[in-house]
Amino acid sequence: MGAMMKYDYWVVGAGITGMTVARVFAEQGKTVLVLDRRSHIGGNCHDEYDEYGIRVHKYGPHIFHTNSKEVWDFLGRFTEWRHYQHKVCAYVESMLLPIPINVDTINRLYDIAVTPATMAAYLASVSVKLDVVKNSRDAVIGRLGVDIYDKFFKNYTLKQWGIPAEEIHPSVCERIPIRFNRDSRYFSDQFQGIPLHGYQKMFERMAAHENIHLLLQADFKDVLGEVEYNGLVYTGPIDEYFNYRHGKLGYRSLRFVFTNYRQASFQEASVVNFPNDYEFTRTTEYRKITGQEAGSTTVSYEYPCNVGDPYYPIPTADNQNLYARYAEDAKKEGDVVFAGRLGSYRYLNMDAACLEGMRIARNLLNLHQNV
Amino acid sequence: MGAMMKYDYWVVGAGITGMTVARVFAEQGKTVLVLDRRSHIGGNCHDEYDEYGIRVHKYGPHIFHTNSKEVWDFLGRFTEWRHYQHKVCAYVESMLLPIPINVDTINRLYDIAVTPATMAAYLASVSVKLDVVKNSRDAVIGRLGVDIYDKFFKNYTLKQWGIPAEEIHPSVCERIPIRFNRDSRYFSDQFQGIPLHGYQKMFERMAAHENIHLLLQADFKDVLGEVEYNGLVYTGPIDEYFNYRHGKLGYRSLRFVFTNYRQASFQEASVVNFPNDYEFTRTTEYRKITGQEAGSTTVSYEYPCNVGDPYYPIPTADNQNLYARYAEDAKKEGDVVFAGRLGSYRYLNMDAACLEGMRIARNLLNLHQNV
Numbered sequence: 001m002g003a004m005m006k007y008d009y010w011v012v013g014a015g016i017t018g019m020t021v022a023r024v025f026a027e028q029g030k031t032v033l034v035l036d037r038r039s040h041i042g043g044n045c046h047d048e049y050d051e052y053g054i055r056v057h058k059y060g061p062h063i064f065h066t067n068s069k070e071v072w073d074f075l076g077r078f079t080e081w082r083h084y085q086h087k088v089c090a091y092v093e094s095m096l097l098p099i100p101i102n103v104d105t106i107n108r109l110y111d112i113a114v115t116p117a118t119m120a121a122y123l124a125s126v127s128v129k130l131d132v133v134k135n136s137r138d139a140v141i142g143r144l145g146v147d148i149y150d151k152f153f154k155n156y157t158l159k160q161w162g163i164p165a166e167e168i169h170p171s172v173c174e175r176i177p178i179r180f181n182r183d184s185r186y187f188s189d190q191f192q193g194i195p196l197h198g199y200q201k202m203f204e205r206m207a208a209h210e211n212i213h214l215l216l217q218a219d220f221k222d223v224l225g226e227v228e229y230n231g232l233v234y235t236g237p238i239d240e241y242f243n244y245r246h247g248k249l250g251y252r253s254l255r256f257v258f259t260n261y262r263q264a265s266f267q268e269a270s271v272v273n274f275p276n277d278y279e280f281t282r283t284t285e286y287r288k289i290t291g292q293e294a295g296s297t298t299v300s301y302e303y304p305c306n307v308g309d310p311y312y313p314i315p316t317a318d319n320q321n322l323y324a325r326y327a328e329d330a331k332k333e334g335d336v337v338f339a340g341r342l343g344s345y346r347y348l349n350m351d352a353a354c355l356e357g358m359r360i361a362r363n364l365l366n367l368h369q370n371v
Numbered sequence: 372m373g374a375m376m377k378y379d380y381w382v383v384g385a386g387i388t389g390m391t392v393a394r395v396f397a398e399q400g401k402t403v404l405v406l407d408r409r410s411h412i413g414g415n416c417h418d419e420y421d422e423y424g425i426r427v428h429k430y431g432p433h434i435f436h437t438n439s440k441e442v443w444d445f446l447g448r449f450t451e452w453r454h455y456q457h458k459v460c461a462y463v464e465s466m467l468l469p470i471p472i473n474v475d476t477i478n479r480l481y482d483i484a485v486t487p488a489t490m491a492a493y494l495a496s497v498s499v500k501l502d503v504v505k506n507s508r509d510a511v512i513g514r515l516g517v518d519i520y521d522k523f524f525k526n527y528t529l530k531q532w533g534i535p536a537e538e539i540h541p542s543v544c545e546r547i548p549i550r551f552n553r554d555s556r557y558f559s560d561q562f563q564g565i566p567l568h569g570y571q572k573m574f575e576r577m578a579a580h581e582n583i584h585l586l587l588q589a590d591f592k593d594v595l596g597e598v599e600y601n602g603l604v605y606t607g608p609i610d611e612y613f614n615y616r617h618g619k620l621g622y623r624s625l626r627f628v629f630t631n632y633r634q635a636s637f638q639e640a641s642v643v644n645f646p647n648d649y650e651f652t653r654t655t656e657y658r659k660i661t662g663q664e665a666g667s668t669t670v671s672y673e674y675p676c677n678v679g680d681p682y683y684p685i686p687t688a689d690n691q692n693l694y695a696r697y698a699e700d701a702k703k704e705g706d707v708v709f710a711g712r713l714g715s716y717r718y719l720n721m722d723a724a725c726l727e728g729m730r731i732a733r734n735l736l737n738l739h740q741n742v
Contacts, residue, residue, distance in 0.1 A: 005376050005597045039575055039585065049420045051568045053663050197422045204410055207588065214410065214587040217578065226376045292424050293666045 013235030015043025017340035020357025026211035066351030079195035079202035102179035136173035156275035235340035253308035384606030386414020388711035391728025397582035437722030450566035450573035473550035507544035527646035606711035624679035
């Protein structure tokens with residue numbers, strides 16, 4: 001008796017960042033312990049079959065999309081792809097209109113005949129001229145005008161964040177795309193799809209390496225000091241790592257209600273946004289994403305809330321200032337790299353998380369090789 | 372740095388024995404580390420959805436059956452049950468005949484009219500009178516005669532064990548039931564079924580306790596000496612624990628070939644035995660067991676073999692003598708309890724494994740309480 005659990009690297013968090021880091025390490029001959037407090041790997045990408053035999057995304061719809069061939073090829077080693085192109089509709093004035101806003105959205109909403117050639121001029125005629133964009137409402141009305149803001153964005157933003165768009169940093173709504181053509185796809189990246197046999201199978205194949213051990217259902221703090229490692233990649237919440245010494249970072253959470261319907265199809269699109277009606281923000285019909293054939297269909301209703309698993313960093317100045325203090329502390333932790341959505345307090349698409357994971361692992365490997 | 376991974380108990384092997392032990396420990400306030408070399412818990416009971424969305428038993432059909440209300444109720448805390456009563460047919464002379472042999476099997480095979488009242492007399496008239504039952508062939512012909520032996524048992528036993536029934540201990544075929552009525556069920560236990568939402572969900576719920584950590588994809592030997600514990604329950608292969616110091620125990624393994632068919636139904640029964648045809652012993656159509664509705668159906672073909680995961684202890688005198696030597700060694704390992712199918716080198720039904728797990732955990736808890 002006496003030795004600790006010994007690994008070259010310890011990766012905390014088995015989400016896409018952590019699993020990518022672990023796989024790159026393992027393939028370079030390094031031993032890795034991956035820890036997660038949940039009973040499964042894959043983080044919020046995790047999918048599973050529900051009690052009706054329908055594969056659902058347990059933590060809300062995850063559509064993979066990237067312009068990085070490197071990421072696409074890396075993940076493609078662990079899964080075949082279903083070449084799915086995501087579409088979203090918004091339920092507005094009893095119509096299902098394409099989102100992001102495109103030429104057809106405008107034409108169907110107002111029964112007019114804008115074309116790709118006249119779309120910019122049309123939007124210029126309805127948008128509000130502002131000298132300063134102070135908040136997310138400004139970011140929308142400055143590009144799309146007040147009526148579209150009211151019908152598509154005002155109430156959705158309030159549901160999503162629990163605060164009015166006037167109180168949210170302009171960058172949140174500045175990111176919302178507008179399509180000056182009839183492209184009704186939600187994303188326009190070169191590579192789009194979902195793992196043909198599900199995210200879980202993809203992550204299982206990433207994890208299936210003799211150099212990787214998985215410690216599940218365990219909190220980092222419970223086993224800290226009992227694991228020996230040369231490097232630690234921490235993808236858990238950065239404020240939790242530091243015992244909330246400066247206070248808690250704000251996260252918006254989601255509550256999902258899954259319902260199974262004994263019918264062939266539930267809604268026209270994979271995802272329907274409800275900006276104005278009900279308390280949920282959107283409904284997702286998973287079989288429309290996965291292509292699964294079955295006698296029933298499962299739909300999730302998505303309710304934003306403030307308690308529960310951390311999903312979205314809340315983009316307020318207070319939170320950014322608080323994070324900056326933790327980021328300063330993080331720099332002083334010599335053998336720890338903070339990474340991923342929770343470790344760096346930023347929303348990351350899956351491809352960005354994967355790319356960051358590859359970069360971090362390679363940097364650490366170079367670093368330790370040079371020592 | 373310095374402390375090891377510390378738990379009250381270390382459970383090696385996440386099969387039904389190990390998971391039961393772990394759950395009982397956890398509920399008594401003990402911390403438990405469960406280790407398994409596979410990436411999943413549940414051992415050979417594990418089920419999962421294949422790439423066609425059909426839930427299959429990855430390690431062959433597992434039907435739960437018990438006369439123990441205690442076991443039924445214990446597992447029932449972690450799953451609802453589908454009240455499934457298992458049926459098996461044997462394909463003989465182009466007929467699908469009920470197994471175990473019952474009155475209908477005899478009547479359809481020979482086109483005669485035996486009744487439950489005359490079944491015993493009929494079997495007496497065809498069975499071979501033997502003074503000594505020396506092997507498994509004797510065990511069958513002494514009860515059912517040579518013709519039934521030849522048609523149902525001779526070649527199946529050869530496929531199953533790779534050796535003729537003449538070379539197998541009589542106890543193996545003595546256990547085979549004969550039905551003196553028309554009961555076509557494979558088992559006659561009071562409680563029969565399968566977990567309504569699958570074994571995997573049941574084991575996940577058993578494991579979901581704050582006192583249980585899961586270390587997966589890790590070999591016992593790799594982390595031995597790095598875990599501190601008061602007691603160890605080892606459900607891995609006993610010969611491996613002792614580094615095969617007396618030689619390797621013989622196990623029969625199985626190779627499964629899964630095939631998906633785009634049809635509503637594949638065969639008449641959940642399981643069809645092929646005593647004489649093909650090289651596989653049986654085909655299993657999983658949807659007939661699980662009740663899942665889907666547009667296709669997945670079937671496993673089962674090929675016994677000598678290499679692969681250990682399934683069945685091979686019941687020969689040599690193996691029993693070898694095991695006896697390991698069992699002697701095991702008695703000298705003070706803080707280790709050897710348990711389960713692999714730890715005690717015996718075939719165990721699931722209910723027996725669960726019952727043993729409960730008994731072992733309670734014994735250890737009493738033991739350590741009294742110290």
